[in-house]
Amino acid sequence: MFGFYLLLAIFLVLGILLVIFRIGRLINVVKSSDKKIVTGSNKVNAILMLLFLIIGFGLMIYYSAFYYDDYVIPVASEHGVLTDKLFWRTMWITGAVFVVTHILLFGFSYKYRYKEDRKALFFPHNNNLEMIWTGVPAIVLTWLVISGFMAWEDITGPAQENAEQIEVLGYQFAWSLRYGGTDNNVGDYDYRLIDATNVHGQDFTDRAGFDDFNSRDLVVPKGKEVLLKIRARDVLHSVYIPYFRLKMDAVPGMPTQFKFKATKTTQEMRDELGNQDFNYEMACAEVCGRGHFSMRKRVVVLEQAEYDEWKAKQKSFLAQNPEFMSAVPDDIKELAIVSSRIDQ
Amino acid sequence: MATAEAHIDSHAHDDHEHKDTFITKYIFSQDHKTIAKQFLITGIFWAVIGGGMSAIFRIQLGFPDADLGWLRPLLGKWVSAEGALDPEFYLALVTMHGTIMVFFVLTAGLSGTFSNFLIPLQIGARDMASGFMNMLSYWFFFLSGVIMFISLFLETGPASGGWVVYPPLSALPQAMQGSGLGMTLWLVAMVFFIVSSLLGGINYITTIINLRTRGLSMWKLPLTIWAFFLTAVIGVLSFPVLFAAALLLVFDRSFGTSFYLSEIYIGGEALPNVGGSPILYQHLFWFLGHPEVYIVLLPALGITSEIIATNSRKPIFGYKAMVISMLGITVLSFVVWAHHMFVSGLNPFLGSIFMFLTLIIAIPSAVKVFNYLTTLWRGNIIFTPAMMFSIALVSVFISGGLTGIFLGNSAIDIQLHDTYFVVAHFHLIMGAASFFGMVAGVYHWFPKMFGRMLNEKLGYIHFWLTFIGVYLVFFPMHYVGIAGFPRRYYSFTNYDAFSGFTDLNAFISIAAIITFIAQFIFLFNFFYSIFRGRKATANPWRSNTLEWTTPIVPGHGNWPGEIPAVYRWSYDYSKPGAKEDFIPQNVPFSQTPESNFPHETEEIAFENDIDEIVIDETGEFREEGNHSH
Secondary structure, eight states, X not given: OHHHHHHHHHHHHHHHHHHHHHHHHHHHHHHTGGGSSOOTHHHHHHHHHHHHHHHHHHHHHHHHXXXXXXXXXXXXXXXXXXXXXXXXXXXXXXXXXXXXHHHXXXXXXXXXXXXXXXXXXXXXXXXXHHXXXXXXXXXXXXXXXXXXXXXHHHHHSOOOTTOEEEEEEEETTEEXXXXXXXXXXXXXXXXXXXXXXXXXXXXXXOGGGTTOEEESSEEEEBTSEEEEEEEESSSOEEEEEGGGTEEEEEBBTBOEEEEXXXXXXXXXXXXXXXXXXXXXXXXXXXXXXXXXXXXXXXXXXXXHHHHHHHHHHOOOHHHHOGGGGGGSOGGGHHHHHHHHTTTO | OHHHHHHHXXXXXXXXXXXXXXXXXXXXXXXXXXXXXXXXXXXHHHHHHHHHHHHHHHHHHHOTTOOOGGGHHHHGGGBOTTSOBOHHHHHHHHHHHHHIIIIIIIIIIIIIHHHHHHHHHHHTOSSOSOHHHHHHHHHHHHHHHHHHHHHTTOTTOSOOSTTTTOTTTTTOTTTOGGGTHHHHHHHHHHHHHHHHHHHHHHHHHHHHHHOOOTTOOGGGSOHHHHHHHHHHHHHHHHHHHHHHHHHHHHHHHHSOOOSSXXXXXXXXXXXXXXXXXXXXXXXHHHHHHHHHHHHXXXXXXXXXXXXXXXXXXXXXXXXXXHHXXXXXXXXXXXXXXXXXXXXXXXXHHHHHHHHHHHHHTHHHHHHHHHHHHHHHTTOOBOOOHHHHHHHHHHHHHHHHHHHHHHHTSHHHHHHHTTBHHHHHHHIIIIIIHHHHHHHHHHHHHXXXXXXXXXXXXXXXXXXXXXXXXXXXXXXXXXXXXXXXXXXXXXXXXXXXXXXXXXXXXXXXXXXXXXXXXXXHHHHHHHHHHHHHSOBOOSSTTOOOSXXXXXXXXXXXXXXXXXXXXOOSOSOOBSOTTOSSSBOOTTSOGGGOTTTOOHHHHHHGGGHHHXXXXXXXXXXXXXXXXXXXX
């Protein structure tokens, strides 16, 4: 019954609107305002343009200033500080252009609204003006490009030799992690070897992989370079850690990588934010299907000493799944037993 | 109406006039004006569907806990028993919203409508170079639309991998339901759409090059025509690449090839495909995908150039700079595609090259903005709804363009890529700007299309609700994006990092729904005015271009007699010394000695070459124009 009344009310409102519309049209015909070049609406619209400008700027400044802490998230990686600096530099430049051009746009619209006794200025071109506003943006953009280029070179350059190697594998709909172990070297893989247990398709003929171990959380040391070796095994995914300003697609058949250095431990960030429940998080940023929004992975940043301690405690994949020993070639079985610490 | 039809009958040029039946006149018409209206009305149909989809997924984003049971009559099994939207259908909505808006509304509805309608009318041609190809262009579009529409009702849902349909997600039916039959239909529909675009584009280019009236050199073309011309060039060069991309995807999906697939383990089995690259698809897709942005934007910029000049009663400032900027944008649009792929695993060196090329494109864009502003400066501005939407276009073009400087910078893009910052950026510069251009065009040329005027008051209400609404939707999204919220997320509740902004997201959703509803004011105005609107005069905006020299409702062949010749550019507004504040393009300099500049006086000597007869014709048309005000 409620639905029926709602429908009735909607029809009634529409009917009233239609009547108002018809009356308005008739009034226009009587006033013959149709035949004038402009009506009173012209001035109303001009004033509204000005109001739009003022109120719009007011809201923008209010929100940007008072909700700053809501939309600006802390940064916890070395390169993130750099990209944030570029971001805010670009913000100030484009912000200034935004404000000035909008004042001109709506200001002119208001100021030069139609007046019967005024004639518009015939001003088809002016080479000097056009030179200026081609040249100035070109110079400013060059500056932005060069600073962006330099940061980009740093971020995407080769990782240090001793960087912590961690393999991140994306699949529908989770991440799996594999650490290089004591030799800090992630072993080979072959996607054909993947099964329910050997999620990464680790190839047990490669001795570098014997000490590799999996971890539930992405645990990284503070202040030491970490190299994420990124893979996907079904569709595209994208490793995204907002607080580290880190994002890189995971592509089936084409390993990618991203290096970074964390600058604040989880505990430090908790203290900074005054939130003891805080955790760094990793998300998926490339649409990958039904569960795209649910690929959360916890990221933990530890002090170097804590990290070393944590790492030493981890059990290698082989030690946890000794049945894969059978896949190790006989001539290096000894080595596998030693480096996987399977007997400890 | 009656006088116009009398004109047609007396018009000897058309020998197939007598054959016009309902079917040849309104359905399989070869008249560019009818085809334009077909594109427009089909575009409006799709805009309602595409907009409606966004309203539904905005409810999900703004009110994730809402009971959507009341949508079950419409969405059926996609709403669960608990009243929750299916996450996969959410992705389908996002995907189809993008596909529909980009291709069916802003490519076909905008470029298809106004290129068709204005090219022959503004260059002084009887029709398109090939009316038949033009008709095919519409019907291939229609067919494409039918297929896409059918895909919405499939058991497994329509394509759902995002409008970019990246493989392997889109190639493997195991990966998601929408990658099954829905994706097949998506690809088939797109193939027909590409055919439609190519048939249209080739026609536009040929017509503009070959069928300009006497005296209309390229440098005298209105900016609208330049925009349509360059748009068509971009389309003809880039759409075939999408065709190739789609074809290879069809092969991968159906014939076991490995163009895009490699080393995949899914659904418990390792697929045999090796050696392919998903990145290859991204390159091919964005080789169209980026120019596509300009395919939808350039016509809007052309339309607004015309409208802003007319309603400021001033020549467009820096006509040549405007043309050169558009040429620059056209060329550059082909060499920036990989800026969509900075974090795709692309070679970082390539990334820096594309960053450089991308930021160059800001220069011609900046020139255009400054030229618009200077055109307004010391004008005598008449706020028609078309003019207001054009001013709004400049505003969103600035807002959306400036955020492009962030995203084009690969270092900054690492954080912003695939967040709501990107969503805000492209909705302003590509969505809102093109949409405003399209609506401005409808308000401006409605009198020429239907011989009647749209209601201005409703136009103002529509404008303010839309303009304010668009900013209330997309401006807050920048904040959400800076905070790092990823796009295409069904829900944010899984993350601490994305747990904020629930109120802002709800606010955006409400603004979006109100803005969507406000469009029905326009729809009412549009359909009501076709039949009941106030009768139009011949040149209601006192404009200079040739279309306003035709009868109020032009018949087949556009001009009843000789086609007028052109003597001057289309921007002689408020010329010093002139009697009126506009001098149409078909008025020779010899008739306006009081306002000629010295170099124009010199041109009088060449006017006889253009055509002697035409001077009489022009006189006649000028009389007709004078009746109008």
